[in-house]
Amino acid sequence: xxxxxxxxxxxxxxxxxxxxxxxxxxxxxxxxxxxxxxxxxxxxxxxxxxxxxxxxxxxxxxxxxxxxxxxxxxxxxxxxxxxxxxxxxxxxxxxxxxxxxxxxxxxxxxxxxxxxxxxxxxxxxxxxxxxxxxxxxxxxxxxxxxxxxxxxxxxxxxxxxxxxxxxxxxxxxxxxxxxxxxxxxxxxxxxxxxxxxxxxxxxxxxxxxxxxxxxxxxxxxxxxxxxxxxxxxxxxxxxxxxxxxxx
Ligand SMILES: C[S@@+](CC[C@H](N)C(=O)[O-])C[C@H]1O[C@@H](n2cnc3c(N)ncnc32)[C@H](O)[C@@H]1O
Numbered sequence: 001x002x003x004x005x006x007x008x009x010x011x012x013x014x015x016x017x018x019x020x021x022x023x024x025x026x027x028x029x030x031x032x033x034x035x036x037x038x039x040x041x042x043x044x045x046x047x048x049x050x051x052x053x054x055x056x057x058x059x060x061x062x063x064x065x066x067x068x069x070x071x072x073x074x075x076x077x078x079x080x081x082x083x084x085x086x087x088x089x090x091x092x093x094x095x096x097x098x099x100x101x102x103x104x105x106x107x108x109x110x111x112x113x114x115x116x117x118x119x120x121x122x123x124x125x126x127x128x129x130x131x132x133x134x135x136x137x138x139x140x141x142x143x144x145x146x147x148x149x150x151x152x153x154x155x156x157x158x159x160x161x162x163x164x165x166x167x168x169x170x171x172x173x174x175x176x177x178x179x180x181x182x183x184x185x186x187x188x189x190x191x192x193x194x195x196x197x198x199x200x201x202x203x204x205x206x207x208x209x210x211x212x213x214x215x216x217x218x219x220x221x222x223x224x225x226x227x228x229x230x231x232x233x234x235x236x237x238x239x240x241x242x243x244x245x246x247x
Contacts (some may be wrong), residue, residue, distance in 0.1 A: 006045070009155075010205055010207055011205040012189065013017065013077040014079050016038065016191065016193070018082075018145065019193055020080065021083065021162075022161065022162045022164045023162075023171060025059060025060075025238075026087060027175060028060075029063065029064060030162075032233070032234070033061045033065055035233055036207055036239075037065060037068055037080070039231055040069075040143055041068075041128055042140040042146040043143075043228050043229075044109060044243075045246055046070075046137070046139045048109050049070060049108055050072070050107045050108045051069040051070075051107055052107040052110045052111070053072070053074070053112070053113070055113065055116065056073035056084055056093075056113075057077075057083075057084065058065045058083045058084050059083070059085075059195075061113055062084065062088050062091060063087055066091055072107065072204050073092065073093045073094070073096065074093075074096045074101055074103075075094070075165070075192055076098075077083070078113050081093045081094075081095060081171070098115065098116075099131060099182060100131070105135065106135060106140070107135055107136060107137065107162045108140045110142045112128065112142075112143075114145065114146070116128060116145070117146055117147055118208075118209070118210070119210045120183065120208060122212065126220050129242075130224060131219050132144075132242070133244065136244045139243075139245070142221075142226065142243075143203060143241055144240040145233075146209070146237070146240075147237065149217065150178070150183075150198055150212060150214075151213065152238060153185065153211055155175050155177040155185075157172060157173060157174045157175070158172075158173050159173065161192075165196075166196060167193065168193070168195050169191065169193050170191060172189070172190045173187060174187070175188075175191075178198045183212055184208050184209060185208075185211050187206070188205075188206050188207075189203075189206075189207070190203075190204055191204075214230070219238060221242045225244065226242035226243060226244060227243045227245065228241065228242050228243075229239060
């Protein structure tokens with residue numbers, strides 16, 4: 001049975017979703033989206049025209065990826081899909097769970113960014129990989145970009161936030177050390193929001209992330225039928241590039 005929490009109940013992806021662009025600004029994704037684009041184009045055995053993004057959130061990566069690919073976006077949260085639709089009105093948006101979604105269509109590439117961190121058990125991760133496989137054309141490529149694996153996980157704190165026409169957001173992010181007997185870690189957010197003309201409000205939001213050894217990632221991908229390589233990106237993340245055989 002899946003251990004996953006209903007993440008759409010995380011405040012950040014429900015009641016606070018409208019503030020996402022001031023929490024995590026689209027412009028900040030340009031450099032990493034360029035790396036994702038390059039890896040996908042270099043690794044596919046075909047010219048890549050269509051891409052499915054699972055767990056597409058506010059659509060910040062898509063803002064850049066859609067310049068080269070026709071994007072279809074799937075997310076669990078209707079509120080986040082609405083945010084993404086405002087940023088990417090030219091893309092197809094669908095509600096679904098990356099573990100169970102079945103569009104009965106294939107894409108030249110499938111991409112899962114940080115949303116893959118919400119897979120809390122090996123079973124969850126296996127199901128998300130299976131969905132990616134089923135939606136990927138033969139000869140196509142799946143790119144998984146987790147924030148970390150168990151080996152390169154670093155506990156710590158960071159801060160961020162932006163100002164905009166609607167108001168201002170600032171947050172503190174606190175990443176707890178994982179339980180050595182578990183496949184999860186906790187990410188706590190203290191989020192301050194000041195709507196223009198209003199007093200500042202403070203919210204606490206706890207997110208649970210999955211944490212898996214790199215060998216688990218690789219063996220789950222290989223067992224599903226992919227050939228796998230990895231790539232160390234500019235943020236010291238290990239990205240998993242999974243090719244579906246041409247057949
Ligand atoms: C950090 S946000 C993604 C932000 C995104 N990278 C962007 O470019 O804006 C994580 C997203 O994962 C989604 N998510 C979490 N679990 C999911 C699941 N099982 N299936 C689909 N989406 C999921 C959440 O609703 C949330 O929108």
